[in-house]
Structure formats: C-alpha cells, structure tokens
Amino acid sequence: MGALLREWRERRRLSQLQLSLDADISARHLSFVETGRSKPTREMILRLSEQLDVPLRERNGLLLAGGYAPVYPASSLDAxxxxxxxxxxxxxxxxxxxxxxxxxxxxxxxxxxxxxxxxxxxxxxxxxxxxxxxxxxxxxxxxxxxxxxxxxxxxxxxxxxxxxxxxxxxxxxxxxxxxxxxxxxxxxxxxxxxxxxxxxxxxxxxxxxxxxxxxxxxxxxxxxxxxxxxxxxxxxxxxxxxxxxxxxxxxxxxxxxxx
Incomplete structure (x- = not known):
C-alpha cells in the first residue's frame, strides 16, 4: 500500500511535507506509511486518497492493498x-x-x-x-x-x-x-x-x-x-x-x- 500511495503522491507532484500538511498528519508518519514501517488505518488511507484526488476505483485498490475491504460500491448501471x-x-x-x-x-x-x-x-x-x-x-x-x-x-x-x-x-x-x-x-x-x-x-x-x-x-x-x-x-x-x-x-x- 505504501508504494502505491507514493506513486499517487508523485503523480500529483506533491512532496511528503505538502501532503502531510494537507492531510493534517506528520511528515514522519507519512514517511513510515510509504515505506511500510507503519500500517495505516482505513480512515487514514481514505483521508490521504481524498487529498490526492485518487479515483474511487483506485481508492478501493489502496484499501485492498492495505488489508481492508473496499468501501465504494460499483453498481451495474441497470441496478x-x-x-x-x-x-x-x-x-x-x-x-x-x-x-x-x-x-x-x-x-x-x-x-x-x-x-x-x-x-x-x-x-x-x-x-x-x-x-x-x-x-x-x-x-x-x-x-x-x-x-x-x-x-x-x-x-x-x-x-x-x-x-x-x-x-x-x-x-x-x-x-x-x-x-x-x-x-x-x-x-x-x-x-x-x-x-x-x-x-x-x-x-x-x-x-x-x-x-x-x-x-x-x-x-x-x-x-x-x-x-x-x-x-x-x-x-x-x-x-x-x-x-x-x-x-x-x-x-x-x-x-x-x-x-
């Protein structure tokens, strides 16, 4: 999950410091999440995904990579x-x-x-x-x-x-x-x-x-x-x-x- 999160941060051209400020967490904690030294909560993954404007489909992917079930349904259009x-x-x-x-x-x-x-x-x-x-x-x-x-x-x-x-x-x-x-x-x-x-x-x-x-x-x-x-x-x-x-x-x- 940390590697995927880092890819999204780099894709958005944000530093760890900027993302940590935007998400109201410490840069040290974000660094630990990205390197796998710290396991983020589901709420932390969703908060970081929101700040990075990650599409809902990929937010589910980040949750799965972090060991959590997806939270966003993908309904059939005729449902x-x-x-x-x-x-x-x-x-x-x-x-x-x-x-x-x-x-x-x-x-x-x-x-x-x-x-x-x-x-x-x-x-x-x-x-x-x-x-x-x-x-x-x-x-x-x-x-x-x-x-x-x-x-x-x-x-x-x-x-x-x-x-x-x-x-x-x-x-x-x-x-x-x-x-x-x-x-x-x-x-x-x-x-x-x-x-x-x-x-x-x-x-x-x-x-x-x-x-x-x-x-x-x-x-x-x-x-x-x-x-x-x-x-x-x-x-x-x-x-x-x-x-x-x-x-x-x-x-x-x-x-x-x-x-």
Missing amino acids: PELDAVRTALRQVLVGHEPYPALVVDRTWHLVDGNEAVQLLLDGASPDLLAPPVNVLRLSLHPEGIAPNIANLGEWRAHVLSRLQRQAAATADPALRELHAELRDYPCDQPEPEVELPGAGDVVVPLRFRRGGAVLSFFSTTTVFGTPLDVTVAELAIESFFPADQATADLLRARAADRS
Missing part, C-alpha cells in the same frame, strides 16, 4: 439503486435536444445518447457502431466519422492531448492503450503541437461536414458532483452546442422537420 441516476441522465440528454449529447464511461464507451447524436454518425462503418461503441475510436478512425471532420488535424490533436492527460491523472492502463491505438490512426492534416485559437475561436471547435454544409460545435463535460459509487463517478455527459448561428438554425430546422 435498481441507480434508477434516479438513469432518470437524471435521460432528462439531461432529452433536454439538450436539438443539439447532440451523449453519456460515456471511464474508457469512453457510449452508455446513452439523444436522438441528435445520429446526426454525427452518418457514414460510419457498422462495425464501429456495434456495441460497445467507443466514441473516441469512432471519431478518429478512418472508417468512422473522421472523414467528415473538416478540421481533423486540430480535433485529433485536442482529443489525443485530452486522453493523454486523463490517462496520466487516473493511471488507467485501458486509457493508455486507447491513446496508443488512436495515435496510430492516419491523418492527412497537420496536427498542431500546441492548441492555438483561430480567428474568433474561444474553444476548440468540432467542424463537421453534413451534406454541403459545415457544422461547428463546441462541447462541455458534466460529471456527478458527489459520487460515492464507482460506476456513477466514472460517468460523464458530453454535450455539444452550436458554435455559430448557422449550425443552430440547421439543427432547429432538422428537429422541426422530425416533429
């Missing part, structure tokens, strides 16, 4: 105790229409999406749309929606940078493997090493070809604020908003035609 969570997710997705929104898990597999998401999926290979759908693989794969992304180089650089940061923050090997896979996909556009705004840009846009038009979106990410279940903690809602008036008008017109 009765998550009825309120599923209802809330569906309300957010439906309420976001006519703009696309989707729910993903920790490794970017599609959990749910609203009707407007279909707008982005036209032309993708059926193999990539077969469950479980990984939305990052779908977005960058040459047989996915990558051919429809007008600014593929810019968007690809953004996605890979974000995924790399997420993998580093969570120490999740599945995310590292996904990053390595996506990095090997071909791209015929230059990829900026640093995200620099273009004229009028305030966020990295997704510019998507649809028929003869180019739709422009920006996205936001929503997570549960106080999760105590591993499954809930690893869910995120990706909501796409129109980045210009033409995109907003087209999406509203599309929704009106369906009604």
Whole structure:
C-alpha cells in the first residue's frame, strides 16, 4: 500500500511535507506509511486518497492493498439503486435536444445518447457502431466519422492531448492503450503541437461536414458532483452546442422537420 500511495503522491507532484500538511498528519508518519514501517488505518488511507484526488476505483485498490475491504460500491448501471441516476441522465440528454449529447464511461464507451447524436454518425462503418461503441475510436478512425471532420488535424490533436492527460491523472492502463491505438490512426492534416485559437475561436471547435454544409460545435463535460459509487463517478455527459448561428438554425430546422 505504501508504494502505491507514493506513486499517487508523485503523480500529483506533491512532496511528503505538502501532503502531510494537507492531510493534517506528520511528515514522519507519512514517511513510515510509504515505506511500510507503519500500517495505516482505513480512515487514514481514505483521508490521504481524498487529498490526492485518487479515483474511487483506485481508492478501493489502496484499501485492498492495505488489508481492508473496499468501501465504494460499483453498481451495474441497470441496478435498481441507480434508477434516479438513469432518470437524471435521460432528462439531461432529452433536454439538450436539438443539439447532440451523449453519456460515456471511464474508457469512453457510449452508455446513452439523444436522438441528435445520429446526426454525427452518418457514414460510419457498422462495425464501429456495434456495441460497445467507443466514441473516441469512432471519431478518429478512418472508417468512422473522421472523414467528415473538416478540421481533423486540430480535433485529433485536442482529443489525443485530452486522453493523454486523463490517462496520466487516473493511471488507467485501458486509457493508455486507447491513446496508443488512436495515435496510430492516419491523418492527412497537420496536427498542431500546441492548441492555438483561430480567428474568433474561444474553444476548440468540432467542424463537421453534413451534406454541403459545415457544422461547428463546441462541447462541455458534466460529471456527478458527489459520487460515492464507482460506476456513477466514472460517468460523464458530453454535450455539444452550436458554435455559430448557422449550425443552430440547421439543427432547429432538422428537429422541426422530425416533429
């Protein structure tokens, strides 16, 4: 447990002194915990995990390594105790229409999406749309929606940078493997090493070809604020908003035609 704790502290770039101050324990005691000279209590492991912002799944791992049972459940998303969570997710997705929104898990597999998401999926290979759908693989794969992304180089650089940061923050090997896979996909556009705004840009846009038009979106990410279940903690809602008036008008017109 001490070695794992030290890895998380070093990953967060904290000294023993800083972590001990944050957690209100002595630096000497923290040193003894990390070297195995002192066995921490369950409460101490949870306190240090909280200060290090360790994900709930990995907090359970630290507890197991320390000789304690996990405290955070990992419920199936269709379990009765998550009825309120599923209802809330569906309300957010439906309420976001006519703009696309989707729910993903920790490794970017599609959990749910609203009707407007279909707008982005036209032309993708059926193999990539077969469950479980990984939305990052779908977005960058040459047989996915990558051919429809007008600014593929810019968007690809953004996605890979974000995924790399997420993998580093969570120490999740599945995310590292996904990053390595996506990095090997071909791209015929230059990829900026640093995200620099273009004229009028305030966020990295997704510019998507649809028929003869180019739709422009920006996205936001929503997570549960106080999760105590591993499954809930690893869910995120990706909501796409129109980045210009033409995109907003087209999406509203599309929704009106369906009604």
